[in-house]
Amino acid sequence: MFKIKILIILITIILSNNHTLSIENKIVVKIDNQIITSLDISNEYKYLIALNPSLKNSKKEDLIKLSKRSIIQEKIKKIEIKKNFNNPKIPQNFLEQILQNVYSKIGIDNLDDFKAYLAANEVDFESVKNKLEIESLWNELIFIKFSTKIKIDEKKIRTRINKNNKFLKSYLLSEISFGVPSLNDLDNKFLEITNVINKKGFDFAALKYSVSPTANLGGKLNWISESSLNENIKKEINDLQINGFTKPIVVPGGFLILQVNDIRNEKIEIDIEKELKKIKNYEKNNQLNQYSKMYFNKIKKNVEIDEL
Incomplete structure (x- = not known):
């Protein structure tokens, strides 16, 4: 019993x-x-x-x-x-x-x-x-x-490499890629993102606001050589200290905020062909990421989402 x-x-x-x-x-x-x-x-x-x-x-x-x-x-x-x-x-x-x-x-x-x-x-x-x-x-x-649709100016890249052939400066970056309905909303959006970065960290802000594939990794990118960056981005991050972040940078399909996580300088004789290949891959991936965001936004409009 x-x-x-x-x-x-x-x-x-x-x-x-x-x-x-x-x-x-x-x-x-x-x-x-x-x-x-x-x-x-x-x-x-x-x-x-x-x-x-x-x-x-x-x-x-x-x-x-x-x-x-x-x-x-x-x-x-x-x-x-x-x-x-x-x-x-x-x-x-x-x-x-x-x-x-x-x-x-x-x-x-x-x-x-x-x-x-x-x-x-x-x-x-x-x-x-x-x-x-x-x-x-x-x-x-x-x-x-x-x-x-990918366009890469190899001649321009070679010029950048030759200009920096005495030493190699690299950045460890994180990104937040985002869009706004109109330019009038940009300042308020940046202020909103900045407040979240300052209160909760860049990782959280990337997860919340970024539409890049890196969002789930807190926006983390791999080490990127200075010669891989276009002049506009290089100018924005050149004077940043570690953990500093940029104002919104205009990119195809939206805007980009970059944070500098680390910087290293190495005296090195750069293998031009190897560096060229690396930069071309970076440029290609960067452009594909922009198309990825635009295509995702397009198909999302045709998907029925019901939140219960």
Whole structure:
């Protein structure tokens, strides 16, 4: 009799827990034929915190809102990818390079340590791979659609390299890429972003305002040599101290705010051809990112988003 009572209690607890979970894990957004649940947003929250540890001090409700926006953007991209590719897949070796780029930005040296780090933060590694694969397929889609529109002035780049051939100055930057309805709104938008940067940090502001693919990484970019930067950007960051950030810089499709995270100067005899290739890749990616933002904004208008 005692065992039966215990069994009844256990069943009651399990059913109660399942009921609680069903209430908590509810559908919060419908996007065409895709759904987003409260559990999806919770997992996105953990993912964003894991990739941006500095966000841990931010208010949870603020990050939940950003997590919701982030996963809505991901779902929209996924829908568009399925429209354009049959059985889309990223090669394993390329995915491994992307993973390395992600975990190196948060100071982790190898994949095993990254997996352990994710597990400690209750983030599923396969889910992270899936997210990075979606972003990679999106980038491939943008390349297919817009690569013929890329324009690079190789002669101008060579001149810049030769001008700086005695030493190499590089910047470790973060970015916030954004747009405004009209130029009249720019000052107020910049003031709003500046207030968030000063109160909550550049990482949080990038996650909140940036429409660049780097937003989920707090806007972090890799080291960029000074010769890779156009004169307009170089002029804006030249006098900045570490952790300083620029005023909005006009770029195709919107505006850019850059923060200087670190600076290094190296005396080096630059391999002109190698540096040229690096800068051309940077220019190409920069232009593709602009097309990516414009294309995303275009398709978003044709997607039905119902927030429940």
